[in-house]
Amino acid sequence: MKREMLIEKYGLDISIVAVTDRSGAAINPNGLDIELLLEIKDKTGKIANYPEFGVSDISGVQVLDDVDYDCLVEVTPTNIEDGEPARTHMLKAMKDGKNVVTSNKGPLSLNFHELLEAADSTNAHFRYEASVGGAMPIINFSHETLAGNKITSVQGILNGTCNYILSRMANEGSPYLQTLNEAQELGIAETDPTQDVEGIDAACKIVILANSVLNRDVSLKDVKMEGITRITPESIALAKKEGLLIKLIGEASYDNLEVSPRLVREGSPFAVDGTLNVATLKTDLADDVTVAGKGAGSIETASAILSDIVSIWKARS
């Protein structure tokens, strides 16, 4: 159904010619069957089991060499140590003049300008909407929709897990560890919640926003970072009496890169509950403009990736 919509609306007929995972790849220059791909991965866990066109023991880079394609969609797990293997995959594709769409925060928060330059050197398109805030379309929004404005800073609630925990602590008066455990039981927080609750995930996003929206040249080590682990129900209750909420706010401006708990006013756009992500762009003409959306989720991430693919398709000359 989505396929027909893309053909009708944009004349875009996407053909998936290769998919890789740790097991190997499935490769068919005439296009793979999407339903079958999902079924094989779901049932066997290994894409190499794809009938007829499955290949074992082939690396991602080898697939990029062997296959003729227009756009790489890089969605390997985030690695904030060295950005691999995503970094190598993307650089390889870009150097071959291929377009790249990614949701991968790792290489973007470590090697942003290396990637940008690799893409520029072959005039490849490079889009990464899904890397910040899932279905909250902050990056394309700031580049396209606010044309004519100068953006001076981005502030936002960039981690849904932290916002969920803080919202529940505020609504129920429950302590941090208990609320974290409940979030873990619900699958909202991960078993190892460090990346979220220490502010690392939000800091990665701040780096991407600083580089992309403000055109800065920074990486993860440049961000001042404080998480939510030391916030008490008492401090939340005290703030509430004054009509204030405690939120984990990320800020990227020309003189500050920071993730830390801050007080926000009830009735302001940051006073949202649950796993929503929200970001406010400060601009010279439009004043504050705010975008909010689901920060995570597979369909939401797919939505961001698809909007990037459509943008690249529309921008082709």
Place this chain on the structure above:
Amino acid sequence: MKREMLIEKYGLDISIVAVTDRSGAAINPNGLDIELLLEIKDKTGKIANYPEFGVSDISGVQVLDDVDYDCLVEVTPTNIEDGEPARTHMLKAMKDGKNVVTSNKGPLSLNFHELLEAADSTNAHFRYEASVGGAMPIINFSHETLAGNKITSVQGILNGTCNYILSRMANEGSPYLQTLNEAQELGIAETDPTQDVEGIDAACKIVILANSVLNRDVSLKDVKMEGITRITPESIALAKKEGLLIKLIGEASYDNLEVSPRLVREGSPFAVDGTLNVATLKTDLADDVTVAGKGAGSIETASAILSDIVSIWKARS
């Protein structure tokens, strides 16, 4: 400064060749002096007093015939009876193959498809971001940024005056008429507040969103409308006890066009105070995506108009 930014960033050097008001026009094919235009209008109230290039007793249509231009910016006052004179100005420009940018809700909520067809017939660009929500860039956002998504409805707080009155009634427990009077003293509500408080202004915006975002063919008479004049501090207090707020919400979907007071949850994106406008797009992939921004103001409206001009410039072939 903005001029240099537009030249540097987009290669766009805007020259204002004619400006009209009730007094006549100022016309110079080599470009008018912006500072002088503002000074003359400010001091004398009449653009026809522009030195050397001022012309008295010339109609808008006559100016469109006499002047060579690329883009008409139509910002005459909103008229929801027959959309004039904006409708005639825009149709004239479109038929001559000229691009049109407008902030004028009148003809858009009465004659949307007539305008769209006139623009299409000569391949003229037609943009109207400023007509809905000032600096809340909902229209271009839904067309550009959410590419690949199917939008199923738009809901929002589309009138800043009503939201200001309702926020104050909630925060201070004050009755409607007293709060309206205070808003009038502050210049937030107009002397005749009918268009705002009866929901007419929000309904115009709902019509534009339904036609533009949902591709429907509707006009103002199709909208169910109820304003805020009958809301009491008691009902607001009652809602508050349950963690709810009363907001004037506009909704455009495939089976509903409505402006009416509704209950929204504290902690939701609609729980914003003051004159902010907020709109949520329901989509098939990205789920709910929300945009918020200043709903009114001359700079904010100028920002939306400028973003439309830049879009047209970028889209030129």
